[in-house]
Amino acid sequence: FSLLFHHKYCPSLKIHTHIKHIILFLFIRVSAGEDVILNCEVEPDIDLTKKTVEWKYFDTSTKKELWVHMFRNGKDDPDSQDDKFKKRTFLFHDKLKEGNLSLKLLSVNLSDEGIYTCIVNNC
Numbered sequence: 001f002s003l004l005f006h007h008k009y010c011p012s013l014k015i016h017t018h019i020k021h022i023i024l025f026l027f028i029r030v031s032a033g034e035d036v037i038l039n040c041e042v043e044p045d046i047d048l049t050k051k052t053v054e055w056k057y058f059d060t061s062t063k064k065e066l067w068v069h070m071f072r073n074g075k076d077d078p079d080s081q082d083d084k085f086k087k088r089t090f091l092f093h094d095k096l097k098e099g100n101l102s103l104k105l106l107s108v109n110l111s112d113e114g115i116y117t118c119i120v121n122n123c
């Protein structure tokens with residue numbers, strides 16, 4: 001199955017995506033049980049540890065939007081995260097400083113199918 005992926009960002013920043021296993025530009029092919037990295041980074045490289053970084057998920061079957069991951073005030077905010085994604089998501093904290101907000105999602109399965117969006121706020 002595949003995960004669709006896109007990004008929102010502040011107009012002053014350009015976001016680059018480098019996605020492995022790309023199909024039709026934004027589809028990532030994954031297999032059940034696999035850990036995936038959704039690549040997202042901003043250019044120019046800005047220190048994202050001082051920004052609010054969010055990942056959202058849109059469930060295309062239920063049409064619901066859920067919080068995948070939230071990073072603000074210099075740390076992850078698990079309280080803002082939907083149960084579906086609890087303990088399954090990781091930002092690469094060492095890479096945030098370089099503008100890389102890629103997300104690791106553990107053990108994907110069919111119920112994770114949908115649209116993932118990376119968002120940088122207050123820039």
Ligand SMILES: *[C@@H]1O[C@H](CO)[C@@H](O)[C@H](O)[C@H]1NC(C)=O
Pocket residue numbers: 018037039041092095100101102
């Ligand atoms: C961003 O970080 C992820 C996770 O470490 C890595 O896979 C990806 O290659 C990085 N992107 C760049 C351009 O370094």
Ligand SMILES: *[C@@H]1O[C@H](CO)[C@@H](O)[C@H](O)[C@H]1NC(C)=O
Pocket residue numbers: 109110111
């Ligand atoms: C997918 O994983 C979730 C969380 O681990 C689990 O609750 C659900 O039953 C799994 N769904 C399928 C189709 O395997």
